[in-house]
Amino acid sequence: MATQRVFVANRGEIALRIIDACDRLGFETVLGVSAADRDSLSARRAGRVVTLGGPRAAESYLNVPAVVHAAVATGCTAVHPGYGFLAEREDFARLCAENGLVFVGPRPEQLQALGDKISARRLAEAVGVPVSPGGPTTTAADALALARRIGFPVLVKAAFGGGGRGMKQVHDETGLVAAWELASSEAAASFGDGTVFIERFVQSAKHVEVQILGDAHGNRIHLAERECSLQYRYQKIIEEAPCVALSDEARRRLHGYALRIADALDYVSLGTVEFLVDVERGDICFLEVNPRVQVEHPVTEAITGVDLVREQLLVAFGEPLRLRQDDVRVDGHAVELRLTAQDPGHGLRPSPGRLTHWRPSPVGGVRWDTHMYEGYLFPPYYDALMAKIIAHGPDREAALARARAAIAGLQVQGCTTNQSLLRELLDTPEIIHDTVTTRWLEDRFAEEMQA
Template sequence: MTASRRIYIANRGEIALRIVEACERLGYESVLGVSSADRETLAAKRATRTVVLGEPRSTESYLNQNAVIHAALSSGCDAVHPGYGFLSEKATFARACAEEGLIFIGATPEQLETLGDKLSARAFAESVGVPVSPGGATETLDEALALAAGIGFPILVKAANGGGGRGMKLVTAMDELASAWQVASSEAAAAFGDGTVFLERFVRAAKHIEVQILGDAHGHCVHLGERECTLQFRYQKILEEAPSTALHPDDRKRLHDYALQIGRGLSYQGLGTVEFLYDVETRDICFLEVNPRVQVEHPVTEAVTGVDLVREQILVAFGGELPFTQADIRLQGHAIELRLTAQDPQQGLRPTPGRLTRWRPAPIGGVRVDSHLYEGYLFPPYYDALMAKLVATGADRAGALALAARAIGRLEVEGPITNRTLLARLLEHPDVVANRITTRWLEEEFAEGRLP
C-alpha cells in the first residue's frame, strides 16, 4: 500500500470520522469538506486537511456537487468517499467524479442508476429470480386505485426515488388511498425531486432483514451475513443487530443466496446492502431495495465478522481484489447497535439541536462507540439527529442486550434532549427481549406518539 493516496470525504458527523480513521489505518491522507457549521467537529480536527464548502444548509455545501468536486480536485485528491446520504447514491455525481479523474468510492454510475430507482431495482431483482412483493408504479390516481383493488389492503405507498421514510404512507382501506397517494407524491417530489410513487402489499408480521454484500472489479462478490433492523419508528431505524434470531436456517440461506444473485447479476463493486421483508408467519421473503453504499448500521456486521468494511470498501475502489472468499467469512457472537439521537421521544422524536454540556460514554469492554461528539459541541439544526452509535457485542443475543443496556445506562449526556431513556426502556421490554416485534410494533405499541 502506498501512503501517497489522498481521499476526499464528502460527508459529515460520525461517518466522516469513521472514514478519517480508516484512512489513518491505511496510511492515506484525508481531506474533509465541511459546511461553515461543521468546522469544529472531531472529524475536522482529525482529518489531514479541512476545507469549507459553503453555508450550513446542505444545498449550499454537502449537496453542492460542483463545490465538492472542485474541493477534491484543488486539494489533490485521488478519490471521493461519499459516506451515506447526501451524494452517496447519485449516479450523476459518481459519473462527474469519473469525468474529472476522481475515483468514486462506491458502486458504478450504471449500478447506481439501476438501484436508485426502486422500480428499476425491483425489475432487476425479478430478472435474476429474486421474489418481490405484489405491486407496481402508478402515474395517476386512477391507476393507483385500480392497482390497489388488485393487490388488496393494507398497501404501502412509496417514493420510487428516495428513502428514510419520506414519501411513504400506509393505507388500510380504499377510501384512504387518494389522500395518501397525493401526499406521498408531494413529499417525494419535495424531498427527492421526483414525485413518482409505487404501491406494494404491506406485510403485517414483517421483519426487516438486510444482507451485506461486498464486490470487487475482478468478478468476486461475497455476503457478510444478515442484519435485522425491525425496530423502527415511522420507518426510521432505532436498533439494529447481527445476526437475526428470527430466521429459520433455510430462510437465512435463501436470503444470502438472493443477495448474491443480485450482487453477482450486477457485477457489483463496493459495499452494498440488499434489503428484504421477511414474513414470520408465512416465511415469505420479498425484496425491498439495494442501498449501494456503506450503511449506518455497518458496525454490527464488522463486530460479528471481524472485517473492516470501510477499509475493504476503499481498497476495492482502488482496484484491489477481495482478500477473502465466501468460505472465509465466519460469524461469531451477536452484536446490537443503538442509535442515540438528539430527539424528544415525548414529542414523536422531534429534533432537539443544542449545545452538548456533558458527554461521557462509559468505557465498557465489548462496547464500541462511534461518535463525532465532545463536550461543548453545538449540535446543529441543519442535519440528521444522529449523535452516536453504541455497538455491544456478546456471545449471544441475551449477552449483547445486557451489555447494550449497561452501556446506555452508564452513558452521561446533557444538553439536547435525547432518546436515551427510550433506548433503555426498549432494551428491557419483553417483546424486544424475545424478538416478538415487527416493523410497525413501536408505532402500534405507542400509538399516541408519546414513546416510553
C-alpha cells in the first residue's frame, strides 16, 4: 500500500491512539486542534498540526468546513474522526468523499440508517433480532397511550443522538407527559431534531455490546463482547470483556444477532451492536448500533490481541480483512477504568484545572491510554476523560486485582478526579461478584453523588 496521510479530526487520548496506529503502519499524520489544544500531547506527537478555530468545539472540532478544508489543504488522503464530534455525521462523511478524502468509518448511507434509532429498531426487527416493546410517538398523548399499552416503567429516548441526552426514565403515568416534552426539547437542542420514541425499560439488565468489523469485500466478523453495565446517568465508568455473566447459549445468540444486523447493512468498518440482557430470564433486547470506534475498545484489544484502530484504517483504504471468524480467540479478561476530571462528591461535576502532579502507577498487565502530562492545563470545553486504565489478566479476578493496584497507585494533583469513586467501586461486593445492572450505580450511590 502507498504511504497515506491521515487527518486526525479529534483530540485527547483517542487522537493519540490514532496517531500511534498510523505511525506503526507508516502513515503520515496531520492533527487538527482547537486553540485550547495547541500544546496537547497529541499535538506534540503528530507529524503536523493545524489550528481549526477557537477553543469551543463548535468553533473547531465540530466545524465541518474547517476540518475538510484543513485536510485537503495539507494533502491528506483520509480523515479519521475518532469518536464523538463528527464520527457519526453522515453529512461529514459525504463531504469527505466529495473532496476526495477517505472517511475512516462506515459509508454515509450506513451512518444515515443508524443515526435514526427508530429506523435501526425497524432494521433489527426485520432481520429477527428482538427489540424492547415500543415505538415512535409524535405527541405526548401518543406517548401516553403507547406507554399504557406496553407497560411501565418506560424510557423516552431521542431518535437521533445519544450520550443520555434526550433520554428519560418514567415509572408511572403521572410523569410521562412532562418527561416526553423535556426529552423532545433536549433532543431538539442537542441534535437538531426533537423526534423521540418510547420503549419498555428493562429493569434488571446488563448492558452488553458486540464488537463487529467488516470490509468492502463482504467479509464481516465479531470480536466477542463487552459488558458496560456500570453507568451513571448513561455514562459508562467501568467496562470489561468478556461478559462472564452470559451463558454460552446467550453469548452465541448475541454474536449471531450482531452479525445479522451487520450483514443486513453490508456493514464496513468498526462498529458496536448494543443490547440489554436480562441474565436471569435470558431475554435479549437490541438497543442500537454505534458506527465508530468506541471509547472502551481497548478491552476488546486486550482479550483478542487485535489492534482495532489499525484494522479500521486498513479497511478504510480498501484492504480485505486479514482475520476470519475462526482466527478470533479470547484470552483472559480485561477491565477498563475511566479516570475523569470530575468530582464524585458533587454529582461528578467537571473539575478542570492544571495538573501539578501526574504519576501513573507502574503495575504489570496494565495499559494507560492518556493524554495527560505534568503541567497540562485540563480545559473546561470538552469531555472530562483523563485516562483509560486497562487491566488484563488470565481471569476476571486477576484483571480486577491489577485494576485496583493501578488506580490505588496513581498520583494526581491539580484536578479533582473520580479516583476515589473508582477505588470504592472495585471493592464493592456487587462488582466483585458481577451482579451489577445498569441502574445499580445510581441507586447505590444516590445520596453521596447528588449534584
